[in-house]
Amino acid sequence: MNDAPHATTQQETPVYFESDGEVLFGLVTRPVGESTGIGFLTLSGGAVPFSSGRNDMSVHICRRLAAMGHTTIRFDYHGAGDSTGIVDRVELGVTHLQDTLAAVDVLRDHGAKQIVLSGACGGARNALAAAKSVPELHSLVLFSLPLRDHERAHSRAHRRAAREWSLWQYVKRALRPKTWKGFFDRRLRRVYLAFAKEKIRAVRRGEKAEASAETSGGVTSPIVQEDLIQLIRRRVPILLVYGTEDDYYKDFVLDQDERLGRILERGSDVVQVKVVPGKVHSFHTLALQEELRGMIFDWLDPAKDERPGGEAVRADAG
């Protein structure tokens, strides 16, 4: 933990709460000083599915935010950490939806008037899925949001494209002005290179493209698209963060010319996209962890007002 003020276990209370017949375990961190009325829920992803998070990242975030006056909760989904239950199959945004909403209730019970949902990978999908059931939503902070539904999510985007796009489709995409613009961005160049290399390999192996319904309408799940549309209509600020090495970022880039791109363009006054070098998905370096934590702190620091449309969602706005 760095030198910035943070809460300690003195502000923390272990809690049990029910979700769909299981008992979930969590830790609520109360504000150190006066409460802002904002409740922050951090949702873990599948790689480190327990409340402390990788390298105790969730602990650091919750304690620092509590020092800023926010109430926070970190908890274990059913079948993970200290909670009861068992999960045989994970469906993004479905399996842990009730758990997420139950944790929101705990925040309400602890006095939160507005709710921030934050998550990484699968946790980001849980946050997005839960958002429609949280009327007092303050904002969302989503790290490496998977855009596809689960069955398709784990196949690398560039490999999938190599399998599914014809050479002509590659050329067509390469000739788009947006792609040309992207060549001036070092990070995007690397993404394009990965796509090109994989296709060259596929051609050398004599593989022919298999037609896919995804290639025409984009790869983003319709559920994700609808959830984003609803949030943009509600003017809920969203921070989307990707790493250049995230597979999900490749999907994100891929769909900028599709419906997702148009949705985000329409919501550009409430959606902020940040792209950082490396792999956000697994939080795999300390430097990256610090940078991502900093994004959350800035997002929820009233003095910095990082959020697009931030004026409309201040805790004291009513």
Add this chain to the structure above:
Amino acid sequence: MTERNAVETPAVSRLDARSGVTESARFLGSGTDRIYAYQYLPASQRGSAVVMCPAILGDFASNYRREVVGSRALAARGFAVTRFHYRGAGNSDGSVSDLSFDSMVEDAMTAADALVAAAGVDDVSFLGTRFGSLVAAAATRARAARAVAMWEPMADARSYFREMNRSRMMHEVSGGERQGATFDDLAADLRANGAADLLGYTLGRPLFETALDRTLLGELGDHTADVLLVQFNLRKGIDKSRQALADALRAGGCTVDLQAVQGVELWGLHAEGWTPIESRTDVQSLLQITADWFSRRAEGDAA
């Protein structure tokens, strides 16, 4: 905590209707130096208790649920059990700069004291996982405990740090980031910066320096105990290094039961696909071996 202090704040508890085990979460100690502890008290106790000393760094996360289900399995067999997070890690107070080998052993002792007070038992054994085995060994001697179980134990801390650094090197080289840093680079990094990045986990200088020369044999010292060593690996059979460790412990007067569990996952690495911990045959086997071993000892004592 300068003195061992099992002062407890009110715990949050729940009774598991299926097993009859009461689980509770609490903070031990006082001020801003408290240990997060989780206790399991069975309805019908054997009069024995087990303190689980957790793994650290990446192993802490990958082993977490295994320790939870292991604790529940032991409690279902009548043992009072506690798990805890070292100060400077997990939900406990402190930062990595507070974490040292000595503080880890002290935390294990504090957790043991709190469990004894809660369960009303005297017979305390330890269970260490990976690096936690070194802590469990030290606590076993300090408390003159008669038994210690170890899951995938490390024979010495130096090998553990080397292994972690090798993982980092392989990751860096395979990712084309840079030439992997050597073990000497790691030590220099720690001296210069006070902490090092081991694949997204913080290794602090105090832990590195206070643990580096610790060995499992050294921590047990001249104390003799019943020892269960469980090797958890992809291959069949017992590794030579584990056999040598068992032989050395026996030579020191310990009674050693060396077992192997053939698994689908190495510690810290994720296999293809995913099966819940509870459903995995290797984990079930690990828990069965462990619970049977502790039960045999308890039954032997009772007889």
